[in-house]
Each structure stands twice: as structure tokens, then as C-alpha cells.
């Protein structure tokens with residue numbers, strides 16, 4: 001093999017493995033060219049490509065890199081992983097109201113009205129909308145009835161709901177945790193307007209006027225910490241959590257921790273004790289939307305919401321409430 005051919009091979013190797021030690025690449029080169037050059041010559045060729053074979057040959061470098069000492073060790077690549085930390089509630093004691101799964105514009109006026117009235121009487125200090133407040137039917141991936149598709153109309157209804165909630169609770173913090181239905185917004189943007197999808201102006205908060213009504217939006221499937229009680233919408237736990245008998249038990253099997261979830265449109269509870277008699281409680285709360293949605297007319301859904309009493313030490317008491325057909329609230 002001619003020396004120029006070996007030199008071409010050296011260039012390719014350096015281009016392919018820009019971070020490898022010159023000696024290792026030289027050994028590979030000798031093998032590749034069937035000993036047409038000695039190890040020393042091969043190393044000189046490799047170092048020429050890297051621009052580390054003396055000043056005279058520096059302009060011949062094809063894959064220049066900073067000179068390094070023998071035995072140089074490369075660094076671990078930088079991670080792009082992002083922090084995922086829970087959101088701490090802005091109150092440290094008092095009552096928190098949790099409503100969810102209104103699926104506006106398919107909300108149940110009686111159930112939602114009763115829940116809000118009850119929470120007002122309870123004098124809650126903070127309101128948590130625990131996901132699926134809006135349905136975003138028009139941008140769903142599922143088949144849609146053409147007569148029901150009116151995206152702008154849906155957005156207006158959703159804004160109206162938030163405006164109404166702010167009116168009913170004018171002075172307390174309102175937190176809006178995004179559920180799987182709100183995630184449709186982000187996914188729809190990624191698909192239809194990827195270039196501008198991550199601009200703040202395109203965000204859920206801006207479009208739904210959350211800033212205007214001073215409603216804090218919590219995305220990224222973050223856990224909401226209510227003292228020592230973690231709250232999730234429920235879809236974060238994955239699909240296998242689906243349990244036709246008891247959603248709370250399904251959630252327990254995934255989380256193995258005390259937790260409160262929504263998402264399943266069903267009031268349920270589960271308690272368990274471990275080897276050291278440490279007790280774990282899981283609650284799933286009911287929905288505030290129509291009970292016979294077009295995608296599943298027959299189901300075991302029920303209306304409900306929750307009041308969580310929070311103590312200064314992080315302790316809490318969950319009141320998992322149901323709303324009956326006539327609007328009466330029952331534990």
C-alpha cells in the first residue's frame with residue numbers, strides 16, 4: 001500500500017475518532033494498512049492529522065484538536081437531563097380544595113356548582129385544579145365528531161371557566177396542574193407549529209389568560225406537595241394503573257406511597273401497611289364533567305372533589321367527597 005493511501009486512511013480514522021488517543025489509532029492504522037508503515041510512522045501520521053506533530057506540520061491538520069499529554073483521559077459527556085422537582089403549595093396550613101376533570105366544555109354544571117359552593121363554605125385557603133379542567137376535544141388524536149369541533153369556541157369556554165373560578169375565589173391562590181388533556185395543547189403545537197411552539201406567547205398560560213387571572217400553571221407532570229401529601233393528576237403513573245375495581249389500589253401499586261390522584265373519574269380509597277406498620281393511604285377523586293362521555297357511555301364514573309386539611313407540621317387530613325345527582329355533597 002502506497003504511503004499516500006495510508007495517509008488517507010489516517011485522515012479517515014482521525015475524523016471518525018476525534019477523541020481517541022493517537023497511539024491507539026496508530027495501532028489500528030498499522031493493522032489496516034497491513035504493516036505498510038511502522039507504528040512510529042503511523043503515529044506521526046495520526047498526530048499530523050490532529051495538528052499535534054510539531055509546529056511545521058500544523059497547517060496539515062485535517063482534524064485539529066488541542067494538544068494533550070500522554071495518558072490524557074477524556075471527560076464524561078455533559079448530561080442534558082433536566083431536574084424534576086415537586087411543586088410546593090403556597091400555603092403551609094389550612095384547607096385546600098381540589099377539583100379536577102371538569103373537561104370543559106363537557107363539565108357538569110350541577111356537580112361543579114355544588115363543589116365550588118361547598119369549597120366556599122369550607123373557607124378554603126387555596127384551590128388546586130388537578131388536571132383535565134379542559135377537554136381540548138377539537139385537537140384530540142381520537143376521532144372527532146365534525147359538529148363538535150370548534151377549537152376557538154372551546155378556548156373561549158375554558159377562559160370563561162377560569163374567569164368564573166377567579167370570581168368565586170377572588171383572594172386565594174389558584175394552582176392549575178396540567179393533566180393529559182391539557183397536554184394535547186403542547187403536543188398539537190409541536191406537530192402543527194414546531195418552530196414557534198416553545199415561545200412563551202404560545203404557552204397554555206398565555207392562551208388561557210391564566211396570567212390575567214393570576215392562576216399558576218404547573219406543567220411537566222410535576223408532583224404537587226400538599227404538606228407531606230403528593231398529588232398527581234394520575235396519568236403520570238402510566239397506563240397500567242388502570243384498574244377496573246379500584247383506581248386507588250392501582251395507583252398504590254405504581255407509586256408505593258401515600259398519594260392523591262384524579263384522572264379516573266371515580267372516588268376510591270386504598271390503605272396498606274408495611275413490615276414496620278407504616279401506613280400508606282391512596283385516594284382517587286371523582287370528576288366534575290358529564291358522566292356519559294361519547295367515548296365511553298357505560299362506565300363507573302362518579303362526581304366528586306376533595307378538601308385537604310393541612311397542618312403546620314406537614315400532616316394532613318383528606319376528605320374525599322362525592323356529589324350526588326341532586327347536587328348534595330356526601331363524604
Ligand SMILES: [Zn+2]
Pocket residue numbers: 131132179180181233235262263264
Ligand atoms: Zn385525565
